[in-house]
Amino acid sequence: MIGAIVHKELTEIRRDGRALGLLLIVALLLLLGLVTGLATENAREREVLQARADDAAVFAEQGEKNPHSAAHFSRMAHKPVVPLASFDPGVSSYLGQVIWLEAHYRNPAMYRAAEDAPELSRLENFSIAGVLTLVLPLLVLLLGYGSIASERERGTLRQLVGGGASPMGLLLGKFLVVAGVAFAVLAATLGLATGFSLATLPGTGYSGGDLLLRSFSLLAVYGLYIVCLTAVTLLVSTLVAEAKTALLLLLGFWVVTVVGLPRLSASIAEQVYPSPDSGAFWSDARASLEANRPPGGSEDYVAVEREVIERALGGEVREDELDGLALNRGAVRLEVSEVLGAEAYNAAFAELFENYDKQKNLRQWLSLLSPTIALQHLSRTYSGTDVAAHEHFSLEAEHQRNNIVRAMNEDMMLNGAGQSFGYLAPPEFWETVPEFDYRPPPVAATWSEGARDLLILLLWGLAALGACAVGIRYRRAPG
């Protein structure tokens, strides 16, 4: 019976020019999203590779120079291109791409595509994820709104049920066709996006296996989204008497849950947990630094100083030995300041990311009203373009900054005794500073990040399927 329904529905779709036209439009939009995404990420990868090489060359060719001056000049940490950003750019355009690893300051990422190229940011909605999120629901509801309502209106439902067909079987067959067509569109799109990303974005720090796992994760969550939408569509089609009523109700559902609530949830989260503006963030960080910095000569200060010296010398130092050591005292003070500053900035950034977390938690509650919100979170998480992915990069860049600045200060500390800031490191020293080799976390590490959104999406799916099954029982009379 199910096979007969699937065969008949697909035959009707094949013979119905409108359905084919709709599928063609969706395919064109997705193709546009794919081309736009791949072009953007390919251009960015070229820029990153070029900028990284230039930055390395300039740093290595500094010649003789005071290490602390070099620490101010320092290096740039370039965020590698995320291959699946061509599928879902997420928040990457808003959080920056490059972090200046400057002495004394933990800088935020610079070069936000959304600021640098407003026209690009407008095209962001044309990412595949953006198109899928908006258009998949439309495809599902346009294919499915008449599934039961049209049969009822036409009188075929009455004949089918009167002829012994099971209403539940009929519903299941229709469900498989609508969800199956949408899933085929999704699978083809994801397959193309993954294939092209693997082929054209090789130097990104992601393994092929990880990329495939990410794609399967995306396929699973978008598939679950399709299940939710199809169940809601068939529920409405089952309960109403006329197909046009079902269409109107479902378009209303689309406007509210796909277009309205996701945007509204972001605004509400921002209102409840406002992100600090740049000025306030820096003045708070500086105030915290000043408030917590121990005075020179205090017990706390001396403890940090001793820790810094022991680390530079690679062994324990007795307290009575400290003053007699042949060290560049200016460099010691700089490194102590660096250690104290890093603690304060880490606390400030931790608070900033905690605020982003709170915003996300609030949006998760709101996703109980719209599965699209949960889907957007999961899509970014599995694509590697969410805030958590950026935080990971930011933390790794900070470790690199700490390492570079410490290497500079220790070189000056150990080799520039008695020269104060007149000490110059030899030209070959710069090449001993390790390169920043950023490895993004594997997708398995992000599964826990998406667990709550996944649970919400699952709840949506189960509730919609349950309501659909109850709906067809409730509407026993086919006429």
Place this chain on the structure above:
Amino acid sequence: MTELLRARDLTKTFRSNTALNALNLSVNAKEIVCLLGANGAGKTTTINLFLGFLEPTSGTAMVDGIVVTDDPKTVRGKLGYVPEQVSLYPSLSGLENLDYFVRLGGRGRGDEKYLRGLLDQVGLSQLDADQRVRAYSKGMRQKVGLAIALAKGARALLLDEPLSGLDPSAANEFCRLLRRLADDGAAVLMATHDLFRAREIADRIGIMKSGILVEELSPESLDQTALEQIYLQHMHDDERLSVEAH
């Protein structure tokens, strides 16, 4: 005689409106019973109750000994149903429609030769069978509807105004086919407005008015004029009573 359809004190009310009032009726194998009556007389309600689309307010509808409300699915398996407007899928051919209805009725994939034979039996040519239903006349649709009912091998047929809108030749052909089915053992219950056809093919005629079966007749004992007179007399009872009251 095997009693295949049986209504016992069958009653259906919708709020304050009694659509069917204590109907007692049986249709045996090899028998055609026609229900005559104006719109709203209770003919379609009777068919809906046999199909299990409506639940009776009181009384029972039975098909081949099974109370419809006890097991509507099994009951529907024993019934063939042809509505006034046979609804088909316009982008499928007559043959494809028949195949789909047959398979959804739980009788597996229909053998094409068998299905074509059925369409041929109801008078649909091979050429027409392969045409999309979009281009079908009402008569052609009714034929496919009857083929769907036949394909089930149903022992009882319920027909709700199947002749409405058919041209005389198609109606004649349809009636001959029904007679043949009844002769082969089917029990046929047909709701119709068509007195002429009813008298021609029915073994018994029931006249319904305001949900009540007011008279059961054997057409053998009546000519067309007599039947018309009886029918009209029942239909105009209210008017007559109203005039007499004045």
